[in-house]
Amino acid sequence: FKITTLPYIAQLSSVNKSFILDFNKDGLSDIITAGNLPDFLPQFGRLDAMGACVLINKGNRQFESMSPAASGLFVNGVVRDMQLLSNGAKAGILFLRNNDFPKLFKWNNLN
Secondary structure, three states, rough: OOOOOOOOOOOOOOEEEEEEEEEEEEEEHHHHHHEEEEOOOHHHHHHOOOOOEEEEEEOOOOOEEOOOOHHHOOOOOOEEEEEEEEOOOEEEEEEEEEOOOOHHHHHHOOO
């Protein structure tokens, strides 16, 4: 994986769900978050500027956010839940979105 050199802001909205797993297979636990919450009164605005975010563990309690372009993880809408799916060599995360179809992000060799 290539981590972007430009800073990517990890939280621009509410985080409704997060997972801890080794996303880049370097032996360190990374964090994946997802959220959004648009149902506020109009005078308060919407909290929907974030889809999903990957935070890469750099060690020593330091994390670096990975842009969607670098991670390949593009999830829009209001994510209410995420489920980790695995069947051996293939794995993925199922994003359950409010009033929308679920979205599956999959990759090989998670373990």
